[in-house]
Amino acid sequence: MRTRSQKQFPNQLSSAHEVDNSSNEHRVEWDCSEIDHMEFDESINKYYVFLKWPNGQVSEHDREEVYRRCPQQMLRFYESHIKFV
Structure with missing residues (x-):
């Protein structure tokens, strides 16, 4: 069983990481x-x-796409930058 973070999504951006799966389609991880x-x-x-990837690369993405693909990382980013006055 795969967790949500392990799912692979169809390739929509060339700047994201491409991996090959068994069906030889390009997928974005x-x-x-x-x-x-x-x-x-x-x-x-x-x-x-x-986004900073595990291999150290940084890639640029639309905010709405990141909300869909990496919601937990986005939440952690906002939490780390919140300031109460």
């Missing part, structure tokens, strides 16, 4: 180790999330 940082593009009013 979304086991990112952490959220590196976020940036806001004011020209198009959009957030981008930079």
Whole structure:
């Protein structure tokens, strides 16, 4: 039985990690180790999330996609940056 973090998703971005499975299809493995940082593009009013992968690479993704693929890592990122005043 696979846990949710072990599932493989169809390839939608070339910047994510591609792995081959038994059916020879390219799949994207979304086991990112952490959220590196976020940036806001004011020209198009959009957030981008930079994921740090276990092999040390950093890749850029749309915030909504990261919400779907890595919800726990996104939550940990927000929790680590929250400040109470």
